[in-house]
Amino acid sequence: MVKRRRSYEAGHRPKFLAVVDDSEECAKAVRFAARRCARVGAAMVLLSVAKPPEHETWLGVGEVMKAEAEAEAEKLLDTAAAAVRALAGLEPERIVRIGEKADEVVKLIEADEDISLLVLAAGAGRDGPGPLVSALAGKSAASFPIPVAIVPGHLQDEEIDALA
Numbered sequence: 001m002v003k004r005r006r007s008y009e010a011g012h013r014p015k016f017l018a019v020v021d022d023s024e025e026c027a028k029a030v031r032f033a034a035r036r037c038a039r040v041g042a043a044m045v046l047l048s049v050a051k052p053p054e055h056e057t058w059l060g061v062g063e064v065m066k067a068e069a070e071a072e073a074e075k076l077l078d079t080a081a082a083a084v085r086a087l088a089g090l091e092p093e094r095i096v097r098i099g100e101k102a103d104e105v106v107k108l109i110e111a112d113e114d115i116s117l118l119v120l121a122a123g124a125g126r127d128g129p130g131p132l133v134s135a136l137a138g139k140s141a142a143s144f145p146i147p148v149a150i151v152p153g154h155l156q157d158e159e160i161d162a163l164a
Contacts, residue, residue, distance in 0.1 A: 005146065007116040014042040014116040015093070019105060019132060020073075020080040021048065025121035025153045028160060030080050031087060032151045033119040035164030038088035045093045045115060046080050047108055048073035049101040070096055102135040109145055117147055124153030 007014035018033040020026055030046070037044045050069035053062045073096045084092045097104040109115050120136065122129035129137075129150070137148050151160060 004113065005116055006113045012114050014040070015045050015112065015114045016042050016117045016119055017045045017047060017105070017109065017115050018080070018119045019049070019101065020046050020076045021101070021132075022076060023123070023130065025123050025130065025151070026080070027083065027121075028151045028153060028155065029119045029121035030083055031157060032121070032149065032160050032164050033117075034084040034088040034090060034092075035161055036117075036119070036149075037090055039164060042116070043093065043114075044084055044088075044090050045095065045108075045112070046077055046084070047095045047097065047105065048076045048080075049097045049099060049104045051100075052098050066098060069098070101132055105132070105136065106145075115146060117149055119149045119151065121151040122153045129153075 006012045016033045016037050018029045050073040053065040077094045120133050122133050
């Protein structure tokens, strides 16, 4: 069961969640979320999800692969956090999870009752909006626990800033 959102209750503060990965559109979602957080006084959460090793391997190789995936996720978070600081003067909360991206996003939202908005960006190419946007804003949108903002992938930085 999803926790009741408490973002605007006493002792709580709304948080906007952006998912950080190596996609081209990721920077657009981070930019919009950072600018919007600064404007409305919300906190920012950056989530990077590393894929688990596909096969269990012997002699600790799986653990090494997992550690490498976590290190790569941390590097992505470093870059995104630097952008948030530069764009909005905020220090974002940084979270690394291991698993499937859509599942981990939902689990984090269920666990943190202050997350009040998920910010994603749609891909601008012919491949469609991207797998995460399709998974989270598609069939499950009617029952999703919080609003989802989808930044169009074709927007330029100035346009994103004006909208945020």
